[in-house]
Amino acid sequence: MKEILYFSVFQQSTFPYNLTIVLKYLYLWMFFRGKSMKPNRLKDYLKKKQFAVLAELTGGPGYNFSPFEKFLKSYQDKKDAIPAGFHFAGITVPQNPGGVANIDPTDALAVIEQKDLLGKLDYIPHLSCKDNNADSLVSSLVGYRQRGVEAILALTGDKPATAQGVF
Numbered sequence: 049m050k051e052i053l054y055f056s057v058f059q060q061s062t063f064p065y066n067l068t069i070v071l072k073y074l075y076l077w078m079f080f081r082g083k084s085m086k087p088n089r090l091k092d093y094l095k096k097k098q099f100a101v102l103a104e105l106t107g108g109p110g111y112n113f114s115p116f117e118k119f120l121k122s123y124q125d126k127k128d129a130i131p132a133g134f135h136f137a138g139i140t141v142p143q144n145p146g147g148v149a150n151i152d153p154t155d156a157l158a159v160i161e162q163k164d165l166l167g168k169l170d171y172i173p174h175l176s177c178k179d180n181n182a183d184s185l186v187s188s189l190v191g192y193r194q195r196g197v198e199a200i201l202a203l204t205g206d207k208p209a210t211a212q213g214v215f
Contacts, residue, residue, distance in 0.1 A: 088198040090137040090170050100137040101130070102172065107151035113159055116151075120165040138170025140201055147206040154191060161195070171197055178205030 093100035108115045123136070130136050141153040153173030160166050175188055192200060 088170060089135070089168065090172070090199060093135045093137055098135050099133060100135050102138055102140050102170075103136070104140045104142060105156075106142060106145050107156070111149075111151055113151065113156070116156060116160060117163065117165060120160065120167075120169075123169075124165075124167060136169070138172055139166075140172040140174060142174045143176040143203075144206065144208075147208045148210075154188065157192075157195060157197070170199065172199050172201055173197065175200045175202045176205030177203070178207075 090100050090102070103119065105116050105119055107113060120139075127136075141156045142150070143153055144150055153175075157171055157173065160171070173192060175185065177185070180188075189200070
């Protein structure tokens, strides 16, 4: 079975070591990951050459979770609002979008699962290479695998807006 991975490699020359490590562990993750507890909608839509839609969600000001909850509850109430020919596959959650601290994708997943908001949607966290060493990246991948996450979006990451970068 072929897997489709998308990578944003902006600033690759700045982060070559971490990006190489992420790619290596993603390769291993694809072959040794645990069984998913639900179908992968994105993969199914892409295999059928259907137009798949993903929504990127972030927390609100002050690390507020309400934007996640509001969006997912609205979707559950209005699933028929998606136009014909479009298939809503899941949500993506960035890691500190724009270089500003926000709710971590791992924490967002925990709350979404606790409140049973995801339904049959895919959860696709962003995995940022910046400010992480190899062990940190592996820990994140193992944690996502154990929770049944089937896909991630690996990125180099945004420069911190106010803090100094680690590398």
